[in-house]
Amino acid sequence: MLRTPMLGRNHAKTSGFSILAKQVWGALRSHRLRPERLCSQVPCAQRRNNALHPLWKGPASKPGGSRQSPINIRWRDSVYDPGLPPLRVSYDAAACRYAWNTGYLFQVEFDDAIEGAGISGGPLENHYRLKQFHFHWGAVNEWGSEHTVEDRVYPAELHLVHWNAVKYPNYKEAVMGENGLAVIGVFLKLGSHHEALQTLVDVLPEIKHKVSCTY
Numbered sequence: 186m187l188r189t190p191m192l193g194r195n196h197a198k199t200s201g202f203s204i205l206a207k208q209v210w211g212a213l214r215s216h217r218l219r220p221e222r223l224c225s226q227v228p229c230a231q232r233r234n235n236a237l238h239p240l241w242k243g244p245a246s247k248p249g250g251s252r253q254s255p256i257n258i259r260w261r262d263s264v265y266d267p268g269l270p271p272l273r274v275s276y277d278a279a280a281c282r283y284a285w286n287t288g289y290l291f292q293v294e295f296d297d298a299i300e301g302a303g304i305s306g307g308p309l310e311n312h313y314r315l316k317q318f319h320f321h322w323g324a325v326n327e328w329g330s331e332h333t334v335e336d337r338v339y340p341a342e343l344h345l346v347h348w349n350a351v352k353y354p355n356y357k358e359a360v361m362g363e364n365g366l367a368v369i370g371v372f373l374k375l376g377s378h379h380e381a382l383q384t385l386v387d388v389l390p391e392i393k394h395k396v397s398c399t400y
C-alpha cells in the first residue's frame with residue numbers, strides 16, 4: 186500500500202486521500218519520545234478554538250522545552266547537518282495487514298515481524314521497522330496538521346511510526362523505551378486526485394465506527 190513515501194523536501198508518492206498530494210516537509214523524531222504523547226489523537230476540530238495546543242496544557246508540558254510535540258518548526262532555528270547520511274526507506278506493501286478506526290483517526294497496521302521493511306540511516310543508529318501509519322486532519326481544509334511550520338497549519342499530516350527492532354523485542358516495549366520510536370511526519374496539501382491515496386479512502390466507509398476494522 187505504501188511504497189515510496191515522501192521524505193525531506195523531495196516530491197514522491199504516498200497513499201491515501203484523493204484530496205491530498207504534495208509533501209512539504211518530512212520530520213524525523215527518534216529521540217526520547219514520550220510514548221503517551223507520540224502524537225495528538227485529540228479530534229482536530231477541537232483544536233481550532235484553543236489559543237494553545239491542548240497537548241501543551243498538561244502538567245508535564247512546558248511550552249518552550251526542547252522535547253515538545255507538537256512543535257512549530259521555524260526556518261531560522263533549523264541547522265543543517267552536513268554529516269548526516271541519507272535516510273534509507275524501504276517499505277513492503279505486502280506487509281500491510283489491516284486498517285482500523287481508533288476512535289480519533291484511522292490507522293493502517295503492518296506486519297512488523299519482517300526485518301527488511303523500515304527505515305535506517307540519517308540520524309538513526311539502528312534499523313526501525315514500520316508498525317503503522319495514520320493521518321491527522323481537520324473539519325476544514327485549512328486546519329488539520331498536528332505540527333506547524335512558521336505558525337502555518339497544513340490540511341493534514343501523515344505519521345509513519347517505526348520502532349527500534351535492534352534494541353527492543355517488540356513494538357510494545359519500544360514505545361516505552363529510550364530511542365524506541367522513529368516517526369516520519371509528512372505535511373499534506375490539497376492537490377489533484379491521487380489514485381494511490383484513493384485506494385485508502387475507499388476502505389474508510391467500512392470502518393466508520395470506533396474500533397471497527399477491515400483487512
Ligand SMILES: [Zn+2]
Pocket residue numbers: 223224225319320321344
Ligand atoms: Zn500522529
